[in-house]
Amino acid sequence: MERKETIVVGAGPAGMAAAVQLCEMGFRDVLIIEKESGPGGVLRQCIHPGFGLTRFGKNLTGPEYKALDEERLYGSGAELCFNTTVMDIRQGEKEGIVLSAHTPEGIKEYMADAVILASGCRETGRGALEIPGTRPAGIFTAGTAQAMMNLKNTKVGNRIVIVGSGDIGLIMARRFTLEGSEVLCVVEKSEICGGLDRNKKECLEDFGIPLLTSSTVSCIKGKKRVSAVVVRDKDGNEQEYLCDTVILSAGLIPEDSMAERDIEGLFYCGNVLYVHDLADDVSVSGEEAAIDAAGYLIAKMKGKNFDSKYSSSNVGSARDERRAFLAERNALKLKESSSGRKYIICTMCPNGCRIDADNFTGGRCSKGEAYARNEKLDPKRILTSTVKVKGTGDVIGVRTDRPIPKTLMMEGMKLIRDIEADQSVKVNDVIAEDFLVKGVKLTASDSYRSEKIR
Amino acid sequence: MTDYDVVIIGAGAVGCAAAYVLSGYKINIAVLEKEADVAFGTSGRNSGVVHAGFNNVPGSLKAKLCVEGSRRFEELALHLGVKYIKTGKYVTGFSDSDRAELERLLKQGKENGAEGLEIVNGDDIRKIYPNIQGNFALWSGETGIFDPFEYTVKLAEKAYDSGAVFLFDSKVVEIEKDESGRFRLSYERQVLGKPEKETASLTAKAVINCAGLYAADICRMAGIERFDIRPCRGEYHILDKKYSQMVDVPVYPVPDEENGVLGVHLTPTVSGNIMIGPSAEFLEEKDDYSNEEDIMHLLKEGAELLLPELKGAAVIRSFSGIRPKLIDKQGEINGDFVIESSKESPGFIYMVGIESPGITASMHIAEMAAGLAESALGVKFAKKTHRSSVKEEMPDMSSFSPMVCRCEKVTERDILKAYDDILKIGAVPTLKGIKNRTRAGMGSCQGSFCTADIAEVLKKHRGADISEITYDGPGSELFFGRLK
Ligand SMILES: Cc1cc2nc3c(=O)[nH]c(=O)nc-3n(C[C@H](O)[C@H](O)[C@H](O)COP(=O)(O)OP(=O)(O)OC[C@H]3O[C@@H](n4cnc5c(N)ncnc54)[C@H](O)[C@@H]3O)c2cc1C
Ligand SMILES: Cc1cc2nc3c(=O)[nH]c(=O)nc-3n(C[C@H](O)[C@H](O)[C@H](O)COP(=O)(O)OP(=O)(O)OC[C@H]3O[C@@H](n4cnc5c(N)ncnc54)[C@H](O)[C@@H]3O)c2cc1C
Numbered sequence: 048m049e050r051k052e053t054i055v056v057g058a059g060p061a062g063m064a065a066a067v068q069l070c071e072m073g074f075r076d077v078l079i080i081e082k083e084s085g086p087g088g089v090l091r092q093c094i095h096p097g098f099g100l101t102r103f104g105k106n107l108t109g110p111e112y113k114a115l116d117e118e119r120l121y122g123s124g125a126e127l128c129f130n131t132t133v134m135d136i137r138q139g140e141k142e143g144i145v146l147s148a149h150t151p152e153g154i155k156e157y158m159a160d161a162v163i164l165a166s167g168c169r170e171t172g173r174g175a176l177e178i179p180g181t182r183p184a185g186i187f188t189a190g191t192a193q194a195m196m197n198l199k200n201t202k203v204g205n206r207i208v209i210v211g212s213g214d215i216g217l218i219m220a221r222r223f224t225l226e227g228s229e230v231l232c233v234v235e236k237s238e239i240c241g242g243l244d245r246n247k248k249e250c251l252e253d254f255g256i257p258l259l260t261s262s263t264v265s266c267i268k269g270k271k272r273v274s275a276v277v278v279r280d281k282d283g284n285e286q287e288y289l290c291d292t293v294i295l296s297a298g299l300i301p302e303d304s305m306a307e308r309d310i311e312g313l314f315y316c317g318n319v320l321y322v323h324d325l326a327d328d329v330s331v332s333g334e335e336a337a338i339d340a341a342g343y344l345i346a347k348m349k350g351k352n353f354d355s356k357y358s359s360s361n362v363g364s365a366r367d368e369r370r371a372f373l374a375e376r377n378a379l380k381l382k383e384s385s386s387g388r389k390y391i392i393c394t395m396c397p398n399g400c401r402i403d404a405d406n407f408t409g410g411r412c413s414k415g416e417a418y419a420r421n422e423k424l425d426p427k428r429i430l431t432s433t434v435k436v437k438g439t440g441d442v443i444g445v446r447t448d449r450p451i452p453k454t455l456m457m458e459g460m461k462l463i464r465d466i467e468a469d470q471s472v473k474v475n476d477v478i479a480e481d482f483l484v485k486g487v488k489l490t491a492s493d494s495y496r497s498e499k500i501r
Numbered sequence: 502m503t504d505y506d507v508v509i510i511g512a513g514a515v516g517c518a519a520a521y522v523l524s525g526y527k528i529n530i531a532v533l534e535k536e537a538d539v540a541f542g543t544s545g546r547n548s549g550v551v552h553a554g555f556n557n558v559p560g561s562l563k564a565k566l567c568v569e570g571s572r573r574f575e576e577l578a579l580h581l582g583v584k585y586i587k588t589g590k591y592v593t594g595f596s597d598s599d600r601a602e603l604e605r606l607l608k609q610g611k612e613n614g615a616e617g618l619e620i621v622n623g624d625d626i627r628k629i630y631p632n633i634q635g636n637f638a639l640w641s642g643e644t645g646i647f648d649p650f651e652y653t654v655k656l657a658e659k660a661y662d663s664g665a666v667f668l669f670d671s672k673v674v675e676i677e678k679d680e681s682g683r684f685r686l687s688y689e690r691q692v693l694g695k696p697e698k699e700t701a702s703l704t705a706k707a708v709i710n711c712a713g714l715y716a717a718d719i720c721r722m723a724g725i726e727r728f729d730i731r732p733c734r735g736e737y738h739i740l741d742k743k744y745s746q747m748v749d750v751p752v753y754p755v756p757d758e759e760n761g762v763l764g765v766h767l768t769p770t771v772s773g774n775i776m777i778g779p780s781a782e783f784l785e786e787k788d789d790y791s792n793e794e795d796i797m798h799l800l801k802e803g804a805e806l807l808l809p810e811l812k813g814a815a816v817i818r819s820f821s822g823i824r825p826k827l828i829d830k831q832g833e834i835n836g837d838f839v840i841e842s843s844k845e846s847p848g849f850i851y852m853v854g855i856e857s858p859g860i861t862a863s864m865h866i867a868e869m870a871a872g873l874a875e876s877a878l879g880v881k882f883a884k885k886t887h888r889s890s891v892k893e894e895m896p897d898m899s900s901f902s903p904m905v906c907r908c909e910k911v912t913e914r915d916i917l918k919a920y921d922d923i924l925k926i927g928a929v930p931t932l933k934g935i936k937n938r939t940r941a942g943m944g945s946c947q948g949s950f951c952t953a954d955i956a957e958v959l960k961k962h963r964g965a966d967i968s969e970i971t972y973d974g975p976g977s978e979l980f981f982g983r984l985k
Binding site for chain 1: 903910912977981
């Protein structure tokens with residue numbers, strides 16, 4: 048059994064932040080265990096912008112955000128262990144926490160004084176959503192579709208219905224549309240959009256994709272491949288949509304099935320604790336959990352107790368608190384949306400202030416007014432997509448280095464089809480100059496690795 | 502080669518058992534299956550229970566073959582290397598009429614020769630399972646559970662190793678007799694990359710019809726018109742493994758005599774999930790495997806009656822299976838298996854109405870069919886002195902293989918082995934076939950993480966074209982090729 052002082056499970060944004068924080072506090076015996084062959088977690092497939100606004104003050108894509116943390120992680124001194132899956136976490140018989148892992152050297156056991164669980168979450172599948180109908184090919188969770196498109200350069204569908212208005216579903220609605228697929232509608236059970244206002248606006252409204260609230264999919268049809276879905280509204284009226292693909296974006300489940308509950312010295316952070324809105328918040332929770340883990344280790348040495356909101360015994364209450372917070376936020380959202388007021392949602396930060404469409408008031412900071420004026424006169428967006436990597440069947444994420452006029456997005460997508468990047472491409476490399484508009488650069492949002500991480 | 506001694510139609514549990522039995526003789530045999538792989542029909546969609554034989558009318562074939570099948574199943578499972586657990590089973594009752602019915606089942610079971618049966622009272626049950634409802638129950642100590650995919654796959658693999666030829670994606674469309682008295686079977690297959698189907702044919706001295714739901718249609722091709730099969734769908738829910746501690750023994754209600762079905766029950770699986778179901782609903786179509794909204798609710802209610810703790814339990818998947826109900830001339834359900842040799846068309850053996858307990862009885866049905874084939878042909882098949890036992894090549898388990906399915910702990914190596922096993926018997930690799938062999942994608946996330954990874958593994962290590970990977974055969978392609 049290998050002994051470590053602290054072990055971090057998962058190298059997504061939460062795990063990376065936690066490991067770096069521990070090292071910065073002077074801990075020297077830090078091991079981070081990750082199932083994949085490199086760090087990043089879900090960030091790798093999130094080629095869209097919207098990351099880093101609060102933490103780095105920049106509008107980054109997922110891989111760019113990852114690259115910044117990755118550099119810090121590699122410089123931190125933490126020991127990195129990839130291709131290793133933690134299968135079981137339990138309280139040691141006499142002391143510490145015991146982890147069993149599937150490693151390149153076989154099944155291995157580790158013991159640690161403190162463990163930070165940062166294993167993220169997984170998506171709710173069709174079975175758990177209990178959608179009636181058949182079980183043909185063509186039903187995917189939004190995250191799977193995202194990975195297939197962005198990392199594996201694979202076309203997932205032509206005519207698509209999205210079930211659930213979670214953020215990933217909204218992001219995928221835009222992604223599909225930009226890549227030439229047709230998104231017929233997004234079906235949402237509750238009265239309001241589940242995802243952030245920013246995403247509702249930039250992913251659905253920008254492209255005229257209908258959001259059907261208070262509606263459910265009452266049946267999936269098709270024997271071999273999906274052929275249609277039936278959508279039922281709150282009055283029981285049903286409408287059939289002919290489609291070949293159903294994308295599910297209706298909830299995320301913490302990936303903590305490997306851990307026993309109530310383990311002393313086990314801390315939860317990031318999306319395995321509860322689903323956060325933003326990667327920025329996830330990183331902060333990783334840092335805070337690391338600080339608490341350190342506090343725990345010090346208290347333990349002194350024979351004292353240490354209480355933390357991130358500790359495994361408090362996970363239940365942390366999740367309850369989050370649920371209450373979301374319920375309150377949704378109630379507010381519902382009130383706003385039924386008020387009939389005309390407003391522009393500011394997307395400069397995730398606050399999503401509602402700026403009055405006529406007199407531009409209502410922002411929490413001065414950016415709101417400027418944003419709303421621009422949005423009314425000349426709306427602009429950052430365009431993200433993928434381009435081919437020369438001589439391979441692979442693609443790499445790209446972005447415009449600044450927002451371009453919204454009306455040029457589709458034209459930009461046409462240009463992107465013919466652009467290729469070299470195999471040596473690194474994050475932030477310029478792929479095309481004067482892209483659509485003079486001075487706008489198209490840059491790579493990730494570095495290419497020929498032996499693509501799975 | 503296109504000429505065989507015996508051709509079997511259908512690669513479900515019964516057809517594969519027939520192939521297994523016949524491959525023990527010095528004869529040439531082939532199996533024609535319309536789907537891409539084994540166990541894609543009813544044999545992959547059932548409760549996976551080895552029944553003890555108390556539900557069937559004394560003197561019926563069902564009663565006889567079920568009791569025999571049950572007695573020999575443990576040994577057979579061991580021989581095949583199939584997971585089997587003798588769990589026992591409760592049939593619980595509440596009312597006086599339930600009690601009378603359970604007494605009747607007990608008597609009937611004893612008459613059939615089923616062992617290990619007794620009536621127990623509610624307190625006896627709750628000493629072991631505090632939450633199972635019921636004032637009394639029929640306890641059957643000989644009932645067990647097994648994995649029906651594994652069972653069917655293993656039978657097919659053993660048959661293949663002993664020389665049976667399997668032709669998948671081969672749907673029998675016509676049966677004729679030629680001048681020499683041989684059967685000529687024409688079958689359609691989808692050739693990859695071509696839109697139209699291609700027709701091929703082979704000849705055989707004898708044909709064994711194990712086509713399940715379509716057995717009556719195959720009979721009609723051979724000039725036997727008198728059977729009619731009505732599909733009766735049974736829907737199920739599968740629960741997350743976290744409920745597995747609640748009950749590790751099948752719990753049934755008193756059976757529904759009218760429809761000849763066993764009623765919504767709880768069945769633990771050998772992999773540690775609980776299944777709730779099945780319902781019973783007659784259909785027009787034989788391949789409508791959908792789940793209906795109202796039945797999905799009813800199943801949950803049925804489960805709560807037996808085990809109230811299951812209220813609100815998390816379902817990970819719903820599915821359905823279809824019973825081939827044999828209907829007689831009067832439109833009534835004929836409750837028994839029909840396993841016969843045709844008088845009109847000597848050498849044509851058919852089994853019709855093979856519903857529950859069809860898998861339990863499958864080996865005995867197969868032996869009966871083999872005997873019928875011998876008498877029809879007027880020969881005694883010569884036994885092979887020993888089966889060519891091909892040593893299974895075990896992959897090197899000591900070296901590392903990346904984890905692909907996190908929920909069920911399936912590695913890349915497991916996926917590739919399944920892929921190679923599928924190709925070996927001549928089946929078409931599909932996601933469903935891989936899932937049936939490895940459980941990848943059967944866990945709580947239902948493949949939301951590993952679907953893409955499986956496709957990638959097959960692309961990387963077996964050169965599979967991602968746009969040709971299907972869920973369960975042609976038409977169910979998962980992806981539309983490269984995006985760019
Ligand atoms: C598809 C998707 C789109 C999103 N879009 C946005 C967005 O637009 N903007 C935004 O701000 N946020 C977005 N988010 C949210 C943000 O990306 C996530 O909140 C963040 O990645 C969660 O970080 P995490 O570290 O908790 O989990 P993850 O990023 O999921 O990382 C968990 C890591 O743990 C590893 N792991 C899991 N189990 C084990 C184990 N047993 N052993 C070893 N390693 C293990 C995983 O491989 C993974 O690398 C999105 C999230 C998803 C799922
Ligand atoms: C809901 C339900 C629950 C059950 N529970 C149990 C149980 O707990 N225990 C038990 O012992 N039994 C149970 N059974 C019964 C058992 O599943 C069946 O009796 C058994 O699977 C029948 O096997 P089979 O090989 O006859 O049929 P199938 O598995 O249906 O195989 C027939 C095969 O023939 C193929 N075929 C059809 N037409 C053609 C054609 N024209 N050309 C080529 N191939 C063709 C089909 O594709 C199919 O693969 C249950 C059944 C149902 C529906």
